Amino acid sequence: MIFRVSDLVRFALLAILAFGSAASVRAEHARIDLRVIGSGGKEASATSDTDPPAGGRNTPPVLKVKANQPLVLQFFFTNTDPHHDIDQVQIRYYIVRVEKLGRKPAATFPESAGRAKDSQPFVEPGVVSRGQFNLDFKPETKVGTRLKFQIPAPGIYSVRVGSVGTQSDHEHFSAIDLVAE
Amino acid sequence: MTIRPIQRLISALMLPIALSSLWSQAIASDMEISIEVKAGQQRIKTTHTEIQPSSKKPQTRPVCTVKPQENFVVSWKATNVSKRDTFKDVLIHCVVVAEKEIGQTTMPPLKDPVQESALTMDFKPGNSASGKFSLTIAEPGTYLLRVETREMLNTHGHDHYAALDLVCE
Numbered sequence: 001m002i003f004r005v006s007d008l009v010r011f012a013l014l015a016i017l018a019f020g021s022a023a024s025v026r027a028e029h030a031r032i033d034l035r036v037i038g039s040g041g042k043e044a045s046a047t048s049d050t051d052p053p054a055g056g057r058n059t060p061p062v063l064k065v066k067a068n069q070p071l072v073l074q075f076f077f078t079n080t081d082p083h084h085d086i087d088q089v090q091i092r093y094y095i096v097r098v099e100k101l102g103r104k105p106a107a108t109f110p111e112s113a114g115r116a117k118d119s120q121p122f123v124e125p126g127v128v129s130r131g132q133f134n135l136d137f138k139p140e141t142k143v144g145t146r147l148k149f150q151i152p153a154p155g156i157y158s159v160r161v162g163s164v165g166t167q168s169d170h171e172h173f174s175a176i177d178l179v180a181e
Numbered sequence: 182m183t184i185r186p187i188q189r190l191i192s193a194l195m196l197p198i199a200l201s202s203l204w205s206q207a208i209a210s211d212m213e214i215s216i217e218v219k220a221g222q223q224r225i226k227t228t229h230t231e232i233q234p235s236s237k238k239p240q241t242r243p244v245c246t247v248k249p250q251e252n253f254v255v256s257w258k259a260t261n262v263s264k265r266d267t268f269k270d271v272l273i274h275c276v277v278v279a280e281k282e283i284g285q286t287t288m289p290p291l292k293d294p295v296q297e298s299a300l301t302m303d304f305k306p307g308n309s310a311s312g313k314f315s316l317t318i319a320e321p322g323t324y325l326l327r328v329e330t331r332e333m334l335n336t337h338g339h340d341h342y343a344a345l346d347l348v349c350e
Binding site: 070091122123127129130131132133134135136138141142143144145146147148149150 | 219250252254294295296297298299300301302303308309310311312313314315316317319
């Protein structure tokens with residue numbers, strides 16, 4: 001199988017989350033490693049960007065893929081702010097269809113609570129996949145995901161992971177564009 | 182070497198306290214984990230947090246049926262329900278992975294999971310972490326969806342998990 005995940009990768013996921021890395025603390029508040037892995041080992045990767053400015057400063061790398069072929073999304077998000085504990089941060093990721101390549105603001109999803117929460121679909125048209133984690137941050141807190149997915153139809157898609165609610169004047173994210181043929 | 186009376190008193194006090202603490206940890210459900218899956222009109226929830234290692238047989242897992250390539254939504258929540266204890270550096274691990282049969286009691290190999298995620302957090306009393314994600318499964322078969330704590334066995338005596346089965350047909 002093309003996308004067989006080796007034990008090494010899985011153990012790396014858990015080991016990195018469990019024990020952290022020896023990387024030095026940076027001025028940035030987050031370290032992100034986002035990857036989309038396609039057929040034949042083709043992959044694109046992106047690191048941390050900031051919002052604002054809306055859409056960030058870096059042009060997302062582009063990966064050409066085929067519709068209805070297996071792909072893997074993988075990311076690690078590490079809080080590198082050495083000074084603050086922050087309650088209930090949200091780390092969210094998504095794969096959505098978009099109009100154009102390049103820098104673009106984050107997609108918005110209807111926030112719902114209470115009864116509306118049950119009636120609101122989590123995956124709306126144009127959304128291939130999305131997810132979110134709510135947790136308390138302390139220095140070196142980590143979140144990671146590895147997800148199999150397929151692009152259902154040719155087009156341009158944005159893959160993005162980022163933070164929400166860090167009580168800062170900016171959020172961190174990382175993005176990759178997919179061109180599906 | 183002579184043990185002073187105060188040291189003897191401390192020793193005498195500490196032993197029962199330590200034993201009491203270990204006993205309460207062994208019997209209390211101090212981390213609660215719940216999972217809910219929404220697939221079409223189905224809404225399947227777990228109702229029980231399992232502890233491992235445990236001499237008890239795990240309860241029967243709920244089963245949710247999904248179709249290949251059908252989007253469904255998984256929500257989970259992990260809460261420290263202890264009134265006193267903070268659990269530091271807990272790893273919450275979530276995995277969706279193929280298994281041989283519904284209700285399989287042995288953990289399937291975590292090779293090539295459909296989805297795997299993890300986060301680390303300090304859980305003060307009452308604190309929660311949660312996750313919600315959409316997922317599709319391409320290959321028909323039976324899958325285990327499990328959310329578990331890791332790294333608590335050494336510090337706390339046991340880990341916790343909740344699980345259900347997904348049948349993709």
